[in-house]
Amino acid sequence: xxxILSLVLALMMLVGCMSFAGAEEAITLxxxxxxxxxxxxxxxxxxxxxxxxxxxxxxxxxxxxxxxxAVDNLLAANATAEEAPDIFTLEAAFVKKYVNSxxxxxxxxxxxxxxxxxxxxxxxxxxxxxxxxxxxxxGLSWQATPGALMYRADLAxxxxxxxxxxxxxxxxxxxxxxxxxAAEVNEKSEGATKMVVGEGDIWNAYNYGRxxxxxxxxxxVIDDLLYDFLDMVKTLEEDDLSNKGNAWSETWFxxxxxxxxxxxxxxxxxxxxTLKPNCGLTTNDTMNDEELKAACExxxxxxxLWKMVAGPVGYSWGxxxxxxxxxxxxxxxxxKKAAIKDFIxxxxxxEEFLYxxxxxxxxxxxxxxxxxxxxxxxxxxxxFLGGQDHYSIFAEAANLANGAIMTDYDETxxxxxxDNVTTPYSKGEVDLxxxxxxFKAAVAAQFPELVVx
Amino acid sequence: MQxxxxxxxxxxxxxxxISYDKYGYFFVAPFFITFLxxxxxxxxxxxxxxxxxxxxxxxVLHNSYAGFGSFQKLLDMGxxxxxxxxxxxxxTVIMWVCNFIPQLGMALLxxxxxxxxxxRLKFQGGxxxxxxxxxxxxxxxxxxxxxxxxxxxxxxxxTLMQQFGVASAPVEYxxxxxxxxxxxxxxxxWMWYGNTMIIMIAGILGINPSLFEASLVDGCSSRQVFWKIxxxxxxxxxxxxxxxxxxxxxxxxxxxxxxxxxxxxxTTNTVARFIYTQAFxxxxxxxxxSAASVILFAIIVVCSMILNAFxxxxxxxxxxxxxxxxx
Numbered sequence: 001x002x003x004i005l006s007l008v009l010a011l012m013m014l015v016g017c018m019s020f021a022g023a024e025e026a027i028t029l030x031x032x033x034x035x036x037x038x039x040x041x042x043x044x045x046x047x048x049x050x051x052x053x054x055x056x057x058x059x060x061x062x063x064x065x066x067x068x069x070a071v072d073n074l075l076a077a078n079a080t081a082e083e084a085p086d087i088f089t090l091e092a093a094f095v096k097k098y099v100n101s102x103x104x105x106x107x108x109x110x111x112x113x114x115x116x117x118x119x120x121x122x123x124x125x126x127x128x129x130x131x132x133x134x135x136x137x138x139g140l141s142w143q144a145t146p147g148a149l150m151y152r153a154d155l156a157x158x159x160x161x162x163x164x165x166x167x168x169x170x171x172x173x174x175x176x177x178x179x180x181x182a183a184e185v186n187e188k189s190e191g192a193t194k195m196v197v198g199e200g201d202i203w204n205a206y207n208y209g210r211x212x213x214x215x216x217x218x219x220x221v222i223d224d225l226l227y228d229f230l231d232m233v234k235t236l237e238e239d240d241l242s243n244k245g246n247a248w249s250e251t252w253f254x255x256x257x258x259x260x261x262x263x264x265x266x267x268x269x270x271x272x273x274t275l276k277p278n279c280g281l282t283t284n285d286t287m288n289d290e291e292l293k294a295a296c297e298x299x300x301x302x303x304x305l306w307k308m309v310a311g312p313v314g315y316s317w318g319x320x321x322x323x324x325x326x327x328x329x330x331x332x333x334x335x336k337k338a339a340i341k342d343f344i345x346x347x348x349x350x351e352e353f354l355y356x357x358x359x360x361x362x363x364x365x366x367x368x369x370x371x372x373x374x375x376x377x378x379x380x381x382x383x384f385l386g387g388q389d390h391y392s393i394f395a396e397a398a399n400l401a402n403g404a405i406m407t408d409y410d411e412t413x414x415x416x417x418x419d420n421v422t423t424p425y426s427k428g429e430v431d432l433x434x435x436x437x438x439f440k441a442a443v444a445a446q447f448p449e450l451v452v453x
Numbered sequence: 454m455q456x457x458x459x460x461x462x463x464x465x466x467x468x469x470x471i472s473y474d475k476y477g478y479f480f481v482a483p484f485f486i487t488f489l490x491x492x493x494x495x496x497x498x499x500x501x502x503x504x505x506x507x508x509x510x511x512x513v514l515h516n517s518y519a520g521f522g523s524f525q526k527l528l529d530m531g532x533x534x535x536x537x538x539x540x541x542x543x544x545t546v547i548m549w550v551c552n553f554i555p556q557l558g559m560a561l562l563x564x565x566x567x568x569x570x571x572x573r574l575k576f577q578g579g580x581x582x583x584x585x586x587x588x589x590x591x592x593x594x595x596x597x598x599x600x601x602x603x604x605x606x607x608x609x610x611x612t613l614m615q616q617f618g619v620a621s622a623p624v625e626y627x628x629x630x631x632x633x634x635x636x637x638x639x640x641x642x643w644m645w646y647g648n649t650m651i652i653m654i655a656g657i658l659g660i661n662p663s664l665f666e667a668s669l670v671d672g673c674s675s676r677q678v679f680w681k682i683x684x685x686x687x688x689x690x691x692x693x694x695x696x697x698x699x700x701x702x703x704x705x706x707x708x709x710x711x712x713x714x715x716x717x718x719x720t721t722n723t724v725a726r727f728i729y730t731q732a733f734x735x736x737x738x739x740x741x742x743s744a745a746s747v748i749l750f751a752i753i754v755v756c757s758m759i760l761n762a763f764x765x766x767x768x769x770x771x772x773x774x775x776x777x778x779x780x
Contacts, residue, residue, distance in 0.1 A: 065733060068510075072510035072511070072513075073510075073514075075511075076510060076511050076513060076514045077514055097735065101511070243606070244605070244606050245605070245606060245607065246604075249604055249607075250601065250604065250608055251604075251605075251606055251607045254607055408735060409735060409736075411734070412734045412735045412736075419714070419715070419716055419718075419719075420718070423628075423716070423717075424717065424718060427625070427628060429628070429717070429718075430718075438718070441533070441536070441537075442537070442719075444533035445533045445534040445536075445537045446730070446731070446734070446736075446738075447736055448508070448526075448533065448534070448741070449508075449736070
């Protein structure tokens with residue numbers, strides 16, 4: 001009896017599956033990522049409208065390179081394995097490595113994205129997702145991470161006499177003006193308030209102004225702008241115009257809570273996840289806006305005293321891209337290929353999704369169409385910025401930033417540059433020629449294939 | 454009847470011969486399986502990659518034999534990488550020696566105090582726990598802790614120094630070669646002298662007490678007991694400590710990596726950090742990193758052999774001559 005019953009049940013299940021599959025082919029996509037951010041978005045927005053697609057979501061943390069090792073090992077060993085990802089996410093630190101390799105699929109050539117579809121993508125994110133090797137588009141992002149200049153409106157008024165963001169922008173419109181303003185703040189405040197915390201703060205913004213990336217045609221390139229950067233850091237150090245702290249150091253966070261620092265160069269996520277939770281002496285990242293405000297009023301803090309401007313240069317800092325596994329795309333059926341394309345399109349270009357997601361999360365999304373729609377509706381007045389709309393400023397910065405100079409060498413090069421040149425030179429330990437020679441020697445030792453002249 | 458009585462002893466014998474020996478293999482199997490997969494295979498693989506062209510992740514598994522080019526690069530001082538490799542080895546040796554000599558001295562002193570029957574120290578257990586304690590914390594954690602303690606310009610040590618009037622302005626501790634190396638040596642010393650001490654105490658307690666009693670009866674001073682009895686008899690333990698510390702010291706990684714990242718100007722960069730940056734930061738020169746590991750392995754083997762020969766328990770000259778004469 002039991003046997004018959006179980007047989008009937010099994011048959012019913014089979015029929016159920018078949019009728020379902022008959023309506024639309026069932027497809028399984030393997031998605032790999034390094035946080036559960038995308039998983040949450042899949043469950044909330046994607047899954048309800050795509051019942052025929054099953055997502056196998058795998059997470060490896062980025063700590064200690066676990067994610068890149070897992071991806072590298074599997075792709076090197078057997079890129080078309082059952083468990084290999086169809087789609088994987090790429091962080092700013094290693095996105096260039098993958099889009100420059102043959103492991104990621106060409107979104108236009110292999111998956112059939114069209115220029116009309118891509119027209120709304122914010123250029124800087126698209127540039128970073130494009131291979132330096134063959135110019136093919138390999139990755140797209142649902143968010144853009146433009147950076148801006150956050151400043152303390154109350155201190156600016158006290159020491160510089162400026163009352164609006166427009167006036168402040170005029171005082172920091174380029175790096176020369178920025179330095180003049182730094183001297184003015186230091187003088188007027190008698191050293192109590194410094195313009196920035198240190199070189200780590202301005203580096204992200206500054207290096208975006210370069211005309212060439214670190215490596216061009218297999219040769220090391222030190223852009224002229226980097227020498228300007230060194231002059232600037234040395235002036236800040238010698239004239240005592242900064243707090244002389246590193247980014248992410250105690251001094252850095254101190255500057256967010258107290259009157260010791262006027263400006264911070266921060267991107268979209270930096271505003272929400274770095275500056276805001278650190279605005280008060282007793283604040284933390286689990287507090288919502290009211291709690292942050294109350295904590296600042298009770299124990300001292302800077303909630304509501306901030307404003308933001310575009311600053312001297314448009315730049316971008318961080319971000320997450322979605323790419324597809326080239327080997328799996330090559331052997332996929334047309335239906336599966338369409339599903340992979342649809343997945344990437346849904347998250348990075350679809351107006352309904354990005355609009356809803358922007359409203360729900362406050363994140364700055366990667367589509368100019370959606371950004372314009374939000375701006376047209378009055379933007380996003382932010383109480384932390386004293387009611388200023390952060391979307392409009394980020395939108396301006398986002399379209400100024402140039403992602404074409406990013407290379408897969410950046411992470412290592414940036415740290416070699418800081419350790420061998422910026423820090424020892426600005427502190428007067430070595431002269432410029434020695435610093436540059438040390439840097440070149442270190443680069444030659446680290447990159448045997450590179451031509452260093 | 455006879456049948457039964459004959460069968461009984463056979464049965465008994467069978468039961469006796471049931472062997473539990475094989476279970477021993479099951480119990481040791483996890484170690485050997487783990488060892489083979491996670492230790493022996495990677496070691497052999499390192500030897501192999503050191504003579505291959507495995508540069509970059511995509512070539513790790515699809516590499517081919519490329520001769521001894523990586524070794525040549527590391528041994529030829531005119532090449533790009535060699536100065537960094539040998540420089541980091543020099544740093545490692547300096548920081549190891551500065552930590553090991555005080556460590557051995559401190560451990561010997563404490564061990565002889567704790568085992569001295571004439572001193573009879575109180576609260577020995579408590580002291581031993583306190584002294585051993587730093588060893589329980591992960592080195593990486595200690596590295597992070599001291600990095601925040603000594604950072605610049607706003608950090609506990611700088612604030613304290615200014616409050617006590619020792620310094621008028623914040624000091625950049627990690628831009629000074631001496632202080633950076635000194636701190637690393639100090640942390641190595643602080644973490645490991647307790648461990649060395651415990652091993653020394655075990656060694657001293659293993660000495661036949663009648664020797665100490667005899668020396669007491671003969672009226673030896675504490676100093677004489679230490680130099681003439683304790684030290685010569687714990688030589689094997691000293692050797693063990695020297696070799697393990699040498700291996701640990703030459704592969705020093707966590708503290709310099711977390712605290713100084715090799716700064717200032719590569720003066721606290723250790724060999725293990727050199728290998729790490731070559732292998733695990735772009736562009737992943739696994740072949741050079743493997744070759745450096747093999748050279749480091751060879752250096753450690755040679756040093757251990759030298760120590761072993763040097764510290765060997767030699768027969769007294771008179772006894773040796775006597776034995777020869779007897780032949």
